[in-house]
Amino acid sequence: MKRKHVFTAALIFCLLLAMAACTPNEPSQPSGSNESSGGELNVLIVSDLDPLEPVFQEFGTENGITVNVESIPYAEIFDTIEVRLGAKESSVDVLVADAPLITNYAAKNYLCDISSYVTEDSLNRITEASLAGGTVDGKVMALPLYSSSVNLYYNKDLFDEKDLEYPSIDPEDRMTWEQVVELAKQLTYVNDAGTQIYGLTFEQIDTPYQLLPLSQSLGATQYINDDQTSVDGYTNADAVVEACQFYYDTFNTWNISPKIDGAESTGYFTAGQVAMFVGGSWQIASMDDADMNWGVAPHPYFEGGEVVTPTGSWYMGVSNYSNNKETAAKFVEWLTTEDEICQETYDIMQNLPCNLSVLEGIQNDPANEGTVAALNVYEAMNTAVARPQMVGYEEWQSVMQETYSDIKNGADPKTALDDAVIEIDSLIAKYQQ
Numbered sequence: 001m002k003r004k005h006v007f008t009a010a011l012i013f014c015l016l017l018a019m020a021a022c023t024p025n026e027p028s029q030p031s032g033s034n035e036s037s038g039g040e041l042n043v044l045i046v047s048d049l050d051p052l053e054p055v056f057q058e059f060g061t062e063n064g065i066t067v068n069v070e071s072i073p074y075a076e077i078f079d080t081i082e083v084r085l086g087a088k089e090s091s092v093d094v095l096v097a098d099a100p101l102i103t104n105y106a107a108k109n110y111l112c113d114i115s116s117y118v119t120e121d122s123l124n125r126i127t128e129a130s131l132a133g134g135t136v137d138g139k140v141m142a143l144p145l146y147s148s149s150v151n152l153y154y155n156k157d158l159f160d161e162k163d164l165e166y167p168s169i170d171p172e173d174r175m176t177w178e179q180v181v182e183l184a185k186q187l188t189y190v191n192d193a194g195t196q197i198y199g200l201t202f203e204q205i206d207t208p209y210q211l212l213p214l215s216q217s218l219g220a221t222q223y224i225n226d227d228q229t230s231v232d233g234y235t236n237a238d239a240v241v242e243a244c245q246f247y248y249d250t251f252n253t254w255n256i257s258p259k260i261d262g263a264e265s266t267g268y269f270t271a272g273q274v275a276m277f278v279g280g281s282w283q284i285a286s287m288d289d290a291d292m293n294w295g296v297a298p299h300p301y302f303e304g305g306e307v308v309t310p311t312g313s314w315y316m317g318v319s320n321y322s323n324n325k326e327t328a329a330k331f332v333e334w335l336t337t338e339d340e341i342c343q344e345t346y347d348i349m350q351n352l353p354c355n356l357s358v359l360e361g362i363q364n365d366p367a368n369e370g371t372v373a374a375l376n377v378y379e380a381m382n383t384a385v386a387r388p389q390m391v392g393y394e395e396w397q398s399v400m401q402e403t404y405s406d407i408k409n410g411a412d413p414k415t416a417l418d419d420a421v422i423e424i425d426s427l428i429a430k431y432q433q
Contacts, residue, residue, distance in 0.1 A: 041327055042068045043094040044084075046077040049145070049314065051348050055341065059331050067331075085110040085319060092319045093328040097142050099133045099312030100397070103389040106136045107228075107431060112318040113139040117329035122337040130354035133386035134315050142317035143336035146351040149376040149384065150203075150210055150280050150310045152180070152300060156293040158197065158275040162186055167297035169370055171378050174298040174307065177217075177246065180276065184256040187275035195273060199256040201265050203279035206404035208397055209310050209387065210278060215243035216385055217305040224390040229432055231396065231424045236417040244404075244413035246302075251408050259408060281352070281372050296372050299379065311384035313351065352376050392428035399424050 043056060053069050060067035070092075072080045077096065084092060086108070097105055105111045118140060123131060126144060134142035152167065152175070159166055164186060167175055175183075184199025191197055204210040212220075220239040224231045234240075250257040258268060269277040270290035277283075278299070287294045301307045316336055318328040335341060342355035353359055359377045368374040390396060403420040407413050 039064070040066045040068065041093050041324060041331060042070065042091055043331070044070050044072065044080070044092045045096045046314065047071045047073050049096065052345055055335070055344055055348070056331075058341075059334055063327075063330075065327065081105075081110065085321065088321045090319075090321050090323050093322040093324050094331055095317055095319055096145075097315045097317050099144075099315055100387040100389075100393045102134055102142050102315060102317070103136050104391055104393055105317070106139075106141045107391045109320050111141045112320045112322065112325055112329075113141060114143075114318050114325075114329040114332065115140045117318075117326060118143070118333045118337075122333050125337045125339065125342075125356055126354045127356065127359070127380055127384065129311050129380070129384040129386055133312050133389075134317070136389060142315035143332055144312075144354040145314045145316055145336055146345070146349060147311050147354050147380060147384070148280060148282075148313045149352055149379045150213075150278060150299055151372065151375060151379075152297045153269070153277045153279055153283070153287065154295050154297065155269070155272060155275050155277075156295050158187055158272065161191075162189075166295050169295070169297055169375060171298045171375070171382070175300045176303040177214075177300045178303050180300050181250070181254060181256065184250075184276060185254060188254075188256045196258075197272075198258045198268070198274045200250060200276045201257050201260070201268060201274045201278070203262065203265050203277065203283060205260065205262040205265055206401045206408065207262060208400050208404075209312075211243075211247065211404060212387060213299065213308040213310055213385070214246060214302075215240040216308040217301045218242050219305065223388045223396070228391045229428075231390075231428075232421045235396070235400070235424065236414070236421045241414050241417060244407050244417060247404065248407050248410075248413050252410055281376055284372065296375065298375060299383070307383045308385045309379040309383045310387075311380065312386050352380055354380070356381075390428075391431045392424070395427040396424050399427070 041060070050071050056067050056069055078101075081095060085095070085105070097111070102111070123140070127147070130144040130147050134140060134144060154167060156166060164183065180200060187197065187199035189197050202210050218239040220237055220243070223235045223240075225234060251259055258274070260268060265277070266279065266283055266286055268274045269279070270286055270292060299309045316332045318325055318332060322328050335345070337355065339355060339357040342353055342358045343361070346353045346358050359381060362368055362373055363377045387393075399420050403416050406416050
C-alpha cells in the first residue's frame with residue numbers, strides 16, 4: 001500500500017486489557033453486534049472499499065443470506081483488527097488484510113486456513129505472485145481483491161529541453177538502473193529561472209514497497225531466516241547493502257535526487273522539478289490535474305539482474321473466530337476469483353486486478369495498446385514479486401523506513417543496515433515467546 005501503517009501498540013494493549021476485564025471468560029462483542037449464523041455474514045472492510053458494497057450484497061442475494069458490511073477508515077482499520085481479533089471476537093466473519101501483514105495475522109491466529117474450502121480451479125484463476133502473497137507455509141490464508149504496480153514516469157518537456165530521447169514503454173526495451181542514472185545526471189541542472197531540476201525521485205522515498213525491488217533485482221530473495229527469528233544476514237545481506245549503496249549514491253554521490261520527504265515527491269514531479277519519477281498508476285490523476293506532458297516507461301532493473309516490480313494490495317480472509325467459516329470462505333472465493341465478479345470489481349475500482357481473465361481482457365483490448373494499463377498487466381503477469389512474508393513485518397517496515405531515511409541523509413549503508421538488524425531482532429523477539 002502506499003501509506004505508512006500506524007501501529008499504536010500501547011492503545012491496543014490497554015483496550016485488550018479493558019475487554020478482558022469486562023468479559024474474562026468470553027470474547028467481547030461490540031455493542032449491538034450480532035454473532036454470525038447460517039443466514040448472516042459479517043464483513044469488516046476498510047472504507048477505501050466502500051464502492052464495492054453493492055457487489056457484496058449480490059452474494060447475499062444469490063445465496064439467501066444477509067451480508068452486514070462494517071466499514072472502518074484507513075487510519076483505524078489496523079488497530080480495529082488488532083483489538084477485535086486479538087479479543088477473539090466471533091462478530092467478524094470476513095476481514096480485509098493488507099498483503100504484508102497476512103503472515104503476522106496467521107501467526108496470531110487471526111486468519112483461518114481456507115485451503116480446504118477453495119477449489120484448485122479458483123486458485124488457478126489468479127496470478128502466481130498474488131496467490132503467493134496470501135499463502136503462508138503452503139496454506140491459503142487470504143485471497144487478493146486487487147493488486148498494484150509501479151512504473152517509471154517522466155516529464156517530456158524536461159527531456160525535450162535537454163534534447164533527450166524518450167524512454168520506451170515496451171517492456172522488451174526496459175532501461176537498466178545504470179541507464180537511468182546516466183539520464184538523470186543529464187537531467188539534473190539549474191534552469192533559466194534559477195530552479196534546481198533533479199533527474200530522479202521515488203514516490204515513496206523511504207518505503208520498502210517501492211525500494212525492495214532494488215535489492216530483489218540484485219538477488220535478494222528473503223529478509224528474515226526460515227525460522228522467522230532473526231533478520232541478521234538477510235536484511236543486511238550483500239544484495240541489500242549494494243542496493244542501499246545505489247540508493248545512497250542517488251542522493252549523496254551523484255546528487256540526482258532531492259533530499260525530501262515522501263509526502264513531497266509527487267509535488268516535486270508534477271511541478272516540473274524532477275524529470276523521472278518512480279511511482280504508482282494511482283498518481284496519474286495528479287499528473288493530469290497538473291496538466292503535465294508526461295510519459296511512462298517500465299520499472300528499471302540492474303544490469304545483469306532480475307526484472308522485479310512491486311505488487312500487493314488488499315486481501316480478503318476468514319476470521320479464525322468466525323462461527324460461519326464455510327460461508328465466509330465461499331464469499332471470499334466468489335469475490336476474488338470468479339471471472340465475472342472480478343470484472344465487475346475492476347470496472348468499479350479500476351485497480352490492477354489479480355484475476356487472469358480480467359488481466360488478459362485488458363491486455364488484448366486494442367484500445368489499451370501502449371497504455372499504462374497494458375504495461376501494468378504485463379508486469380502483474382511477468383515481473384511482480386510480493387513483499388517478504390514475515391512475522392513482525394510492521395515492526396520491520398517501520399525500522400527500515402527510518403533506515404532508508406538515514407541513508408538518504410548520508411548514513412553509511414552497511415552500518416545503517418547492521419544497526420537496523422539489531423533493532424528489528426529485538427522488536428520481533430516477542431513473537432518467539
